Amino acid sequence: MVKELIKTQHGDILLPAFMPDATYGSIKSISFKDAETAGVKEIVTTTMHIEQNIGSEFIKEFGGIHKFFGWDRPILTDSGGWQVFSLINRQRSVISNQSSDKKQRSENSKLMTDNFITEAGCSFLDPVTNQQFLLTPESSMQIQFNLGADLMTVLDDPILGDASFAERKECVRINTVWAKRAKKKFDELSTPSSLRDTSPLIKGRMRGVQPLLGCVIQGGNDYELRKQSAEELVELDFDIYNFGGLPLHTPVTWKTESEEGFFHDMLKYVSDLIPDKKCKYAMGVGQPTDIAYCVDVGWNLFDTVLPTRNARHGYLYVSEGQGEETKIYKKLSHDVLRIKKEIYSKDSRPIDENCKCEACVNYSRAYIRHLIRMNEPAGFRLATIHNLTFYTSWMQDIRISIK
């Protein structure tokens, strides 16, 4: 029995669902109203960026993240684990460059002391605000309650692909310990009396609907570690099970010589380790065809930066026959169109003749190409609206196709 629906205080989520990322409190270059028009029903935001730049205490007093954003539909918060992973990973790659430059070396050693993970939590220097920050499983949970998220995520400890087996095993161990601690904190904070005091959620419309908690299965590209991680977490009984790390063979995720691109087998393997009655969330996935594959093997919740970032870079998703290159997964297919290419400079057609979004109904490829090349925010906005419209309709097609 495949899960079809998640109930939240801000409405139901139809599965499989795709949630765009509103990292700094905004889906880059569009408004939430634009997102709604593009068919977006639920979004992801990050606890860390909000906490550091605005402060979750303030959001709580304000009346919660939904009110603050002006977004009345479901919000999932990410824990902040990934950001730290990202920082540490960058730090390692800088250091591995073996610079003989004295200044560079001193910067490297500074990075080592700025960002580190212990069993207590993640300590790091925020690159934007330049403040030292300690994130623990408990504080991450507290922040997410302050925000009043509908779906929450435990602090997790992602793994670097080229770490040794012992190091990766240690990450899985810490990841489970943190999940336990986070769940304990979550249970404390979500008791009715506690909710009244600590969370803007209680002021919502649907009393009695609790926030849901997701944990993150780690283990990198190692099947045994994935299995161990999944089994330990299943034991703890979470609402949502997330695929941690990024299932891609790249130097910043998992280094392997064997294969390029998306790690299909691992997605299937991990999905099979999770009971079907649970929501399965493939974090950071992915290309439309990869999402389609993941749905096939049991995943039903997705978020990725691809449609929004690619839009800003002029990489547009279009229906088949409308672009330069076709991507196919089974019966689903679409094209890709790089709008910055010269061939579109005089093209009076819309981005996608089959699309009803604001960009396609009103403007030509030539105009949108021009705007993006000129770095005009209006161009980013239109392209983003288009790509999100594509993604939401792609998800709808998937939902229909699996009925």
Add this chain to the structure above:
RNA sequence: CGGGAGAUGGCGGAGUGGUCAAUCGCAACCGACUGUAAAUCGGUAAAAUCGGAGGUUCAAAUCCUUCUCUCCCGA
């Protein structure tokens, strides 16, 4: 009219005697992007004998003379 500064590839702008057929950036073309330190990053190609003429020197974009043009300040 007097004084000053300048003239280098499509544009901006390094370089003040040899290592300069000339750094670099923008623009151009192509590509990447996957729980966003990303309006970012990478690659490729093309393009100037350095305003004109003369001179000094083994050697000049670089020094000297002169011409042309531009800009700034002052009458």
